[in-house]
Amino acid sequence: MSSLDRSQKLTIAMPKGRIFEEAVHFLQQAGLQVTAELQDSRKLVIPVENAQLEFILAKPTDVPTYVEYGVADVGVVGKDVLLEEERDVYELLDLQIGYCRMMVAGMPDWKPTEAPRVATKYPKIASRYFREQGQQVEVIKLNGSVELAPMIGLADRIVDIVSTGRTLKENGLIELEHICEITTRLIANRASYRMKSGAVDDIAQKFMEVIPRSIR
Amino acid sequence: MTKPLGFEKPLGMRDILPDSLVKQRHLERALRKCIEPWGYEEISTPSLEYYDTVGVASAIVTDRMFRLLDKQGHTVVLRPDMTTPIARVVSSLYKDVPLPIRLFYQANVFRAQEKEAGRNAEFFQTGIELIGDASEDADAEAIALAVFCLRAAGVATFRIAIGHVDFVEGLLEEEIADEEVKSQFRTFLYERDFVGYRQLLSSLELPGESKHRLESLLRLRGGKGKIDEARELTVNGKARRAVDTVASLWDALEAYGVTDDLLLDFNLISNLNYYTGVVFEGYAADLGSPLLGGGRYDHLAAQFGRPAPATGFAIKMDRLLLVTPEMDGPPPARVLLCYTAQRRREALAEAQLLREDGLVVVTRLIEQESDVTDSDKAVYAKIICMTQKEE
Structure with missing residues (x-):
């Protein structure tokens, strides 16, 4: 099972706009290799070398759509968008940013x-x-x-x-x-949550360590 | 609504063109070949059912059913699933057939969609129902057969997640007294909103130990080891029995040799108030939504007057098509055989001989050889013209 997870790349959908900078800072704190490229790039799909990671930069309202359809495994998005879009995704963590x-x-x-x-x-x-x-x-x-x-x-x-x-x-x-x-949430696709359970749990754990224990 | 244009179809309805249908039929044959040797017999039921019988008993909510009136003024529905009509048959036409009964189907079902047309409102399922066996070995049979079906269809990488509704129920009963709060927890799990679940948990005045147990539920997903972790979270009663059932189920599945493709997930809730025991969902790599769903539904048959435990699953064929390899080998070569009226008898006999040899032969009456066009040459592997009378 773990060999399967390791061989699979995790695609993360990130919201451009209001919460983008805070979200990138959060990812850096969680130890993800988010380079300046992500912030400055005009590219919409950005692979991270040697990390089995890939970012999709999307309009915030589209993040839950990408995740529901599974083109992104997980996503970072505001609760306002989740409440409005009503997509069928796992809402895994409250990142306590973008308040x-x-x-x-x-x-x-x-x-x-x-x-x-x-x-x-x-x-x-x-x-x-x-x-x-x-x-x-x-x-x-x-x-x-x-x-x-x-x-x-x-x-x-x-x-x-x-x-x-x-x-x-x-x-x-x-x-x-x-x-x-409203705060920012980590969401996951239904199938990725199980097919890539190791990778999804891994990123959730890294994020969890950044969130202050008292409020997570 | 504006008047539909000629090419438009009702929301969520789709045409299946020959290339896709060939593959779907091929997959259906592969699944049938996999299922029949396990003793399941195929059944077909009507597309229309009364709302008051099948509609009411179905797990699908009324909002998502296509409802219409028949000539007598009864509300009828396009069948939203196959499990409910089969429960009706087992309790009526089959009421004297001894249990257990094993049936399978390859059929279309209808569920109205509200969101974009990418979601089908009519879709094809291949599924099985095992009615009249309450043992964990019946659950194991359904899950193992699901694994064998996905293998037979050629799905490269898949996983089936297994849970038990009584584990969540029992844990909530042990820890929470207030019905309203319990139902809130259930809804958060059903909506897959773990953030809401944790927020509700932290808002409650509960002993630290209880909070720990309810929080740990969210992490009970993984291999065999999760059975012991789950057991440690329960005190007694319902949840403990659910864990014991899952443990024996896992043993049975090990006997089938299929556990490499399985995953335990104790917070899996497939459908509120419908499933009564073991539940499972199948996923494939690179497919965003579940490929199959199933579980134990011991209360359905009783609604038709013949109480019986039951389990089963349904595979969504449109999704299966997306994750199975292209079929082996090229399609049989198509031959165009053109003939003039004088040589009709001879040409049609020749065509039949070629067909019996396994070729696909299309015949066409022409006046002269030049009637054959360039587009014919692009479509057909071979063109035979029988125009002049042989000497």
Whole structure:
């Protein structure tokens, strides 16, 4: 069994964007040979010499898709993406990086409206949340600059991730409701979790040692 | 929805063109040849079943069934699996046939898909059901036969993960009193969310020893050694019996000589509230999703009035196609035999002789030899023209 695992290369899907730098730093702490090449490269698939490892750089929302279909064995991705994408993958570890909060935000003078409209990059999370609150809202999917929506009257509230709260503040918005905490997770493909159990366990163990014991 | 265009098919439905179908049929024959000598007999059941019988008893959730109305106004479903119709047969037409009963099938099943069309809504399965034998040797037979099937199909590298639903159940019963919390743990395992599982665990007021046991469950995946590790985590009762069953099962599987292809996984939960004992899932290298699934389902037959323990598995043929080698040898050469009306009798007799020799012969009526086109020359290995009357 172990000979099988050793002979197999592990492909790791990494999210470009918000959590990329923190994730690379985390990988380095875990002793993985992540070179500057990974951070600077325009290449999308980057093999690591002598390490039976390979990185795929992907848009964060695509990381769970790559892992579900097995083109990547494991992936590093935010819980916000996992909640929105609802992919069938193993969620192995909370890496405790990329911390932020999923919030409902709006103008300071927000009052309930007759036909509430919510703008968000996370339509599934928003719909599910308001349903659980017993509210029927119209969810408007946007792909960026969600904070703009209440200012220009497209929606009366937004659902988005907030880390420092600066962007909200600069746009004159305040946090109205807290939906959940978001951190970065290690996920694994269902088949890789068993076919490459040695390699997957090995990387999970290395990651585990970086996470402070008290919170892992 | 906009009106479908001529080339479009309902979500998740696909055509299987000749090249793929040849390989699928070849694999089906290989599997049949592997399964029949174990005493399994092939069965076929209707594509449509009543929702109130097979639909309700099936492990597949109602949301994923294609439901429609028949002429009498009954809700019917396209069969979502083959196990349930077979349980119906065993309890009705076969009710006087003594147990155990061994049946197999090669059939299509239907499950509606919500996500992208890459997931098939109609797919072919080859599967077996062993009904009326509660022993671990019956579980071992099903798992060993699954291994032999994958070998017969030519899957180069595969592994079957084995678990037992009562281990997780028993462990939760030993450690957690609150039903609601138990169900949360189960859901996290079912959704493969180990982070959520650990967060729930750390939020509970439990003795350190209990937390350790529940946490260790997530790591109970590996070879034979995991049986002893699992035993150490249990105090008594259900979980301990599950470990003992898995231990005897492993012994039986060693007797079959198949344990090199197996992996124990005590946190494997295949389907909530359906499987009742040993469960297993098969994976192949370079295939992202399970190739086969199976396990013990002792409560299903009783829903049709003939309580009987049962076990079985189903292989997904579309996935098997992706991980099996191309077939040996070139396909038989295709010959085009063209003839004019005058030589019809002679030409058709010749074609039949060639077919009996094992060639594939296509015949065509032409007026003159120049009717044969360049594209014919590309398609056929040999072209024979019988045009002029022989002297």
